Amino acid sequence: MSNLELKQITKRFPGVTALNDVSFDVQDSEFFILLGPTGAGKTTTLRVIAGLERQEEGTVLFDGEPVDNLAPAGRDVAFVFQQYSLYPTMSVYDNLAFPLRSPLRRTPEGEIRKRIQEIAEVLRIPHLLERKTAHLSGGEMQRVSIGRAIVREPRIFLMDEPLSNLDAKLRESLRVELQHLQKTQGSTTLFVTHDQIEALTMADRIAVLNLGRIIQIGTPEDIYDRPVTTFVAQLVGTPRINLLKSNREDSTLYIMNSDLHLPSPHEYTVPGEFLLGIRPEDILPHPEGKFAGQILLTEPLGVQTVVHIRSGEQTLSSLIPGMSTLKIGDNVRFNILAERLHCFTLDGKRVQR
Amino acid sequence: MATIELQKVEKKFAELHAVKPMDLTIQDGEFVVLLGPSGCGKTTTLRMISGLETVTGGKILLNQRDVTWLHPSQRDIAFVFQFYALYPHISARDNISFPLRAQGESKEEIEKQVKEVSALLRIEHLLNQRPGNLSGGDQQRVALARALVRRPAAFLMDEPLGALDAEFRESMRAEIKRLHIDQHATTVYVTHDQIEAMALGDRIVVMSEAVVQQIGTAAEVYYNPANLFVARFIGSPGMNLVTGHYVDGVVTIPGTQNRFSLPVGWRKPVDETLKESKEIILGFRPEAAQLNNAGKLSGEVYASELQGAFAVLHVNVNSDDIVHIRTDRVINYPIDTVVHFDLNPEMVRFFDPQSEAAIQPEVGA
Numbered sequence: 252m253s254n255l256e257l258k259q260i261t262k263r264f265p266g267v268t269a270l271n272d273v274s275f276d277v278q279d280s281e282f283f284i285l286l287g288p289t290g291a292g293k294t295t296t297l298r299v300i301a302g303l304e305r306q307e308e309g310t311v312l313f314d315g316e317p318v319d320n321l322a323p324a325g326r327d328v329a330f331v332f333q334q335y336s337l338y339p340t341m342s343v344y345d346n347l348a349f350p351l352r353s354p355l356r357r358t359p360e361g362e363i364r365k366r367i368q369e370i371a372e373v374l375r376i377p378h379l380l381e382r383k384t385a386h387l388s389g390g391e392m393q394r395v396s397i398g399r400a401i402v403r404e405p406r407i408f409l410m411d412e413p414l415s416n417l418d419a420k421l422r423e424s425l426r427v428e429l430q431h432l433q434k435t436q437g438s439t440t441l442f443v444t445h446d447q448i449e450a451l452t453m454a455d456r457i458a459v460l461n462l463g464r465i466i467q468i469g470t471p472e473d474i475y476d477r478p479v480t481t482f483v484a485q486l487v488g489t490p491r492i493n494l495l496k497s498n499r500e501d502s503t504l505y506i507m508n509s510d511l512h513l514p515s516p517h518e519y520t521v522p523g524e525f526l527l528g529i530r531p532e533d534i535l536p537h538p539e540g541k542f543a544g545q546i547l548l549t550e551p552l553g554v555q556t557v558v559h560i561r562s563g564e565q566t567l568s569s570l571i572p573g574m575s576t577l578k579i580g581d582n583v584r585f586n587i588l589a590e591r592l593h594c595f596t597l598d599g600k601r602v603q604r
Numbered sequence: 605m606a607t608i609e610l611q612k613v614e615k616k617f618a619e620l621h622a623v624k625p626m627d628l629t630i631q632d633g634e635f636v637v638l639l640g641p642s643g644c645g646k647t648t649t650l651r652m653i654s655g656l657e658t659v660t661g662g663k664i665l666l667n668q669r670d671v672t673w674l675h676p677s678q679r680d681i682a683f684v685f686q687f688y689a690l691y692p693h694i695s696a697r698d699n700i701s702f703p704l705r706a707q708g709e710s711k712e713e714i715e716k717q718v719k720e721v722s723a724l725l726r727i728e729h730l731l732n733q734r735p736g737n738l739s740g741g742d743q744q745r746v747a748l749a750r751a752l753v754r755r756p757a758a759f760l761m762d763e764p765l766g767a768l769d770a771e772f773r774e775s776m777r778a779e780i781k782r783l784h785i786d787q788h789a790t791t792v793y794v795t796h797d798q799i800e801a802m803a804l805g806d807r808i809v810v811m812s813e814a815v816v817q818q819i820g821t822a823a824e825v826y827y828n829p830a831n832l833f834v835a836r837f838i839g840s841p842g843m844n845l846v847t848g849h850y851v852d853g854v855v856t857i858p859g860t861q862n863r864f865s866l867p868v869g870w871r872k873p874v875d876e877t878l879k880e881s882k883e884i885i886l887g888f889r890p891e892a893a894q895l896n897n898a899g900k901l902s903g904e905v906y907a908s909e910l911q912g913a914f915a916v917l918h919v920n921v922n923s924d925d926i927v928h929i930r931t932d933r934v935i936n937y938p939i940d941t942v943v944h945f946d947l948n949p950e951m952v953r954f955f956d957p958q959s960e961a962a963i964q965p966e967v968g969a
Contacts (some may be wrong), residue, residue: 418641419797423841427918427926431907434939446770452909452916471910472933488912490774532913548782550803553826553839554891554930557803559778570913572891574823579785 252439253314253406254279255300260309262295262463269295270306271463277407280437282430286450286474286486287460293443296460297409300441302326313406324355329400333412335392339385343376343395346384350403370398373432390421397429401436410442414449426452447487451475459483476591481526481599490531490557490568492593497527509563511542513589519603521594528593531557531570536577540584546577560585606667606680606757606790607632608653613662615648621814622648625662628809628819633788635781637805639795641837644811646794647762653792654760655679666757682756684747684764690735696746697731703754721749724783741772748783758790765800777803798838802826810834826889828953832960835887835953841916843887844927847957850874850884857886859922862901867949869965877956877963885955887962890916890930892951899944903927905937919943 255277262270270292277283285293298304300311302323310317318326329350337346347367351358358366371377374394384392393413400408414422414429430453433440444450450457451471459466459474459482467479478484484492496507499522502515506527515521536558544562556575560567560583569585577583594602608630615623623645630636638646651657653664655676664672671679690699697718704714722728725745735743744764751759764780765773781804784791795801801808802822810817810825810833818830829835835843848855848864853871855864864886866874878884893901895917903919906926915933918926929945937943954963 419840420836420842427907427909430909431918431939434907448911451912475910475912485771489770491771530913548778548785550778550781551822551826552799552802553822554889557778574826 252279252437254281254439255407255441256312256315257296257300258310258312260296260299260306260311262292262299262304262306269463270299273309273460273463273465275458275465275468277439277441279439282433282440282442282453282455284450284454284457285441285443285460286445286447286457288445288486290462291445291460292463293445293460294411297330297411297441297443300326300407301328301330301409327406329403329405329408331396331400331408331410331413333415335384335389335396337384337392337395337399339383341384342380343382343384343387344380346395347371347380347398347402350399356403366402370402373401373436374398374428389417390425393417393425394428397432401432401438406439408438408440408442410440412444413442415444415446422449429453448489451487459486477601477604478528478593479601481528481595484528484593484595488530490570493527493529493531493534493567494595495527495529495565495567497525499523499525506562506565509565511562511565511587513587513592516589516592516594516603519594521602522596524597525602526595526597526599528595529567529587530591530593531568533588533591534560534567534569534585535588536560536569536571536575536583536585538584540586542585542587544583544585546579546581546583548579549575549577551575558583607665608758608790608792609663609665609668610649610653611663611665613649613652613664614660615645615652615657616660623652624814626816628816630790630792632790635784635791635793635804635806637793637795637801637808638811639798639801639805639808639837640811640817641796643813645814646796646809646811649811650760650762650792650794654681654683656683680757682751682754682759684751684759684761690743690746690750692735695732695734696727696738696749699735699746700731700749700753703750707754717753718749721753724752724786725749725779739772740768741776744768744772744776745779748780752783752787756789758792761791761793763795764793765797766795773800780804799840802838810837812837827951828962829887830962832885832955835955835962839889841890841928843889843953844893845955846886846921846925846927848884848886850878850882855884855886857901857921857925860902862903862921864901864947864952866954867952870954870963872966873963874954881958883957885957887953887955888927888947888951890928892948893927893929893945894948895929895931895943895945897944899946901946902942902944905939905941905943907939908937917943919945 258274260270260273287293299306348363351363376394414425454471456470457474458468467483475487498505503512504515505512544560547561548559550557551574556571558569560569610628612625614625640646652659701714701718727745765776808825809819812833818825818834825838848857853866903921906918906920909916910933915931917929917931920926
C-alpha cells in the first residue's frame with residue numbers, strides 16, 4: 252500500500268470553487284475519512300485523486316511522487332461507489348475476477364482462484380461465488396463491490412459513501428466489517444461520507460470539509476472533544492451539542508435568558524460575549540444537582556434517553572443512560588461537567604486550546 | 605377527540621396478505637407508532653384507518669362508530685404524508701388555510717386559527733412565502749400546520765420525517781412530540797426507524813411480514829422483546845443473540861469455555877419450554893455486558909467504535925457470533941485482544957430457537 256498527499260489543491264468549476272486550497276495526507280495503512288455535508292467537495296476530492304478530474308492548482312502525490320500527469324488507469328487506485336457497479340449477468344466469481352483478468356494484468360487463472368477464495372473468506376461470501384449478482388441483496392452486492400476493489404491490491408482505496416444506500420441495520424454491521432477488514436489488511440483507505448457516525452466509528456483520522464475548505468483534521472476524539480468551530484461541534488454527536496449565547500462577568504459565565512451560571516475556566520480567557528457549547532452527555536440530572544429546571548420532553552431511545560430541560564428561556568438537551576423515569580413537567584436538578592465545556596467566539600471559533 | 609379500534613382488520617391483495625388479521629385499540633389522546641421494515645404492512649394499516657384503502661376483513665371503529673365503509677372525507681381524520689404535498693403556487697398561509705376555506709369558515713375565524721397554529725409551529729414569519737422557498741423542515745411544518753388547523757379527531761402520519769436530513773429529523777421529532785403533548789390528539793404514526801418509534805410512541809406496534817409481532821411501550825419492546833425479530837429490530841445495534849448449548853441450568857457457547865448459569869427465576873420456564881431440546885438463544889443488550897478482567901465470559905476484539913459519548917466494542921465469542929458491548933470511551937483495544945465480561949443477570953433474556961419466541965421468566969423473579 253501507499254501513502255497519499257494532497258498539496259494545496261484548488262479545483263474550479265464554472266461559477267464555483269469546488270476545492271479551495273485543500274491539503275492533507277493519508278499515511279500508509281491509515282483509514283482516513285472525509286466528512287462533510289452535501290456540496291462540501293468530498294466527491295470532487297476523490298475524483299481529483301483518481302485522476303477523473305484535473306485540478307487547477309496543487310499536486311497529488313503517491314509515495315512522495317506527483318501523479319498529476321498520470322491517467323486514471325496509471326494511478327492504480329480502486330474506487331467503491333455508493334451505487335454498486337457490478338455486472339448483473341455475471342456470477343460473483345466472475346465479477347471478482349474481472350479486474351485480475353484485464354489485459355493489463357493477465358493474472359493466471361490458478362492465482363485468480365486462490366486470491367478470490369481468500370477475499371471471499373474475508374468478506375464472508377464464499378457461499379455466493381456462483382450466484383449471479385442480480386440475485387443478491389443490497390448488503391451482499393456492496394460486499395462484492397468491496398471485494399472487487401480489494402482483489403487486485405491497489406495502492407489506495409477510494410470509497411464514496413459505499414454504505415449510504417443500505418438500510419440502518421446493514422449499515423451498522425458493514426461498518427464494523429469494513430473497519431475490521433481495513434485494519435487486518437492494512438489498506439490505505441480514503442473514505443467519504445456525510446454521516447458523522449460513520450466517521451467517528453471507523454476513522455483513524457477525520458478531515459472535516461465544508462464549502463471546499465478543510466475545517467479540521469484530527470482523530471475522532473479530537474473532532475468530538477475539541478471541535479475548532481461551532482460547525483464541527485454541531486456536525487458530530489447526536490443529539491446535537493447545546494450551543495448557548497452566554498456572557499462572562501469577571502470569573503462567572505452566565506447563560507443568557509436562563510438562571511444558569513458557572514465559574515469561568517482558569518486555563519483560558521473567555522470573551523465577554525461568547526457561545527457556550529455543552530454536549531448533552533455532560534448535562535447530568537442528579538437529585539442534589541447545582542442547577543434547576545423543568546422537564547419539557549423525554550425521548551426514550553432504549554440504551555439512553557434524551558431529556559429536554561427548560562431553564563428560563565433556554566432548553567438544554569441532556570443524554571442519560573438507560574430508560575429514564577423522569578416525567579414531563581417534573582422539576583429536575585442537574586449538574587454540568589465544567590471540565591468539558593466548549594467556548595466559542597460569536598463567529599464560531601473555538602477559544603480554548 | 606377520538607378512540608380508534610381495529611377488530612380483526614386484514615388486507616389481501618389477490619392471494620397475498622398485506623396485513624393479517626390484527627386487533628388494536630388506541631386510546632383517546634394516545635400516540636401509537638406502527639413500526640417495521642418496508643413491506644411489513646404498516647402503511648397499509650394506516651391507509652385502512654384513513655379509508656384510502658378498503659379492508660378485506662374486519663372492522664374499524666372511530667369513537668365506537670363503525671367507519672369501515674365510510675369515505676375518507678367522512679372519517680374526520682387528518683393525514684400527513686412523508687412528502688409535503690403542499691400546493692407550490694400559493695403561499696404557506698393559503699396552504700394552511702385551505703381546509704378551512706374548503707369548509708366555508710369565516711375570514712376572521714380562518715385568520716385566528718392560522719395565527720394560532722403557526723405560533724405553535726413557529727412559522728409565523730414564513731406565512732407569505734411559497735413552499736418552494738422553504739427548507740424541507742419548514743415545508744413539513746407547514747404541512748403539519750395544515751393538518752392541525754382542521755382540528756381533526758385523529759392524526760395519521762406516514763413517515764413525516766422520512767424525507768428530512770438527519771439534523772432536521774431530530775429537531776422535528778421533538779417538535780412533533782411536544783405538539784402532541786400540547787394538543788393531545790390521538791395519533792397513529794408510521795415509521796421504519798426504531799429510534800423515532802421509541803422516542804415518540806406511547807405504545808409501539810412492531811410489525812413484520814404482515815403480522816403484529818408485539819405491542820408495547822418503548823421500555824417493553826426494548827427490554828422484553830416478544831421474539832427474535834423484535835430483539836434484533838429494536839436497538840442500535842440490536843440485541844446480542846448467541847446460540848448456546850443448554851444443560852441443567854447452564855448455557856455453554858459451543859466451541860468455547862464460555863458458560864453462563866441461568867439467573868434466578870429462569871430455570872423452570874426454560875426447562876419447560878425446551879423440553880428435550882438442548883439449543884437455546886441467549887439475548888442481552890450491549891449495555892447489559894460489563895468488561896471485567898475476572899469476567900466469566902470472554903472473546904476477542906473484532907472492532908471498536910467511538911460513538912461520541914461512549915464506545916462500542918465488537919467481540920468475537922466464537923467463530924459465528926460477534927457480540928456488541930457498550931463501554932466507556934477510554935481505552936483502545938487492538939483487534940484480537942482477549943477481553944472478559946460479565947452480564948447483568950437482570951438484563952439477560954432467553955429465546956426458544958424453534959419458535960423464536962421469548963421465554964418468560966417466573967413472575968416476581
